[in-house]
Amino acid sequence: MAITTHVLDLTYGKPGSHIKIDLYQITKNGKKYLKTVVTNRDGRVDGALLTREEVTTGEYEFLFHIGEYFRVQGIEQQEPYFLEFVPVRFGVQNLESHYHIPLLISPWGYQVYRGS
Template sequence: MTGLTTHILDLTHGQPASNVTIKLYFQKESSTEWSLLKTAVTNDDGRLDSPFLSKEELKNGCYELVFHIGSYFSNMNIDLPNPPFLDKIPVRFNIVDTTTHYHVPLLVSPWGYQVYRGS
């Protein structure tokens, strides 16, 4: 499988994070401009129903995933400040080999997060 996928795990509750909006941007070459490619919402398993980008859509360059996590945690009935400490989490990465799969998971709590290149 090739393409771009992601998923979100809620470390506070020990479960996938469902109904989280994620936006995918691409930076135009030799520019500071970003273009919105797609918007998706995670399913009950904290994943997208299909890859963000298929192998045909994947191209070399700089991408940014923006995870809209603040509204997810505010809907979980947690006592959090307003505005929350984490609201939108941007993750910027480069794709340099379009023949391989890129998986960018987010592990998150209201106070911290971690991302990595998964498989």
């Protein structure tokens, strides 16, 4: 069991490299910050964001910093960007399952799904 992700840039048809991702656990008192990671050249995070030992059942949230990524790519937009951040909230029910949550992005939209 682990939580993993990767990012694909649909604008250029390539991995979303060097994208900052914050990970939170959602609690009854709000969000609890867990860590920040950055995608590698392949749009993936080196290793799991959380391992089997670190995961509990409940809700989590990724916060993808895609505005910063598209500025580095030279995408011309006026401030504020249409999508500066993409929050993805998901639930973990089965501690025996792998949770892979890919994100497909463009400056104007995104799609997320549970992968394998």
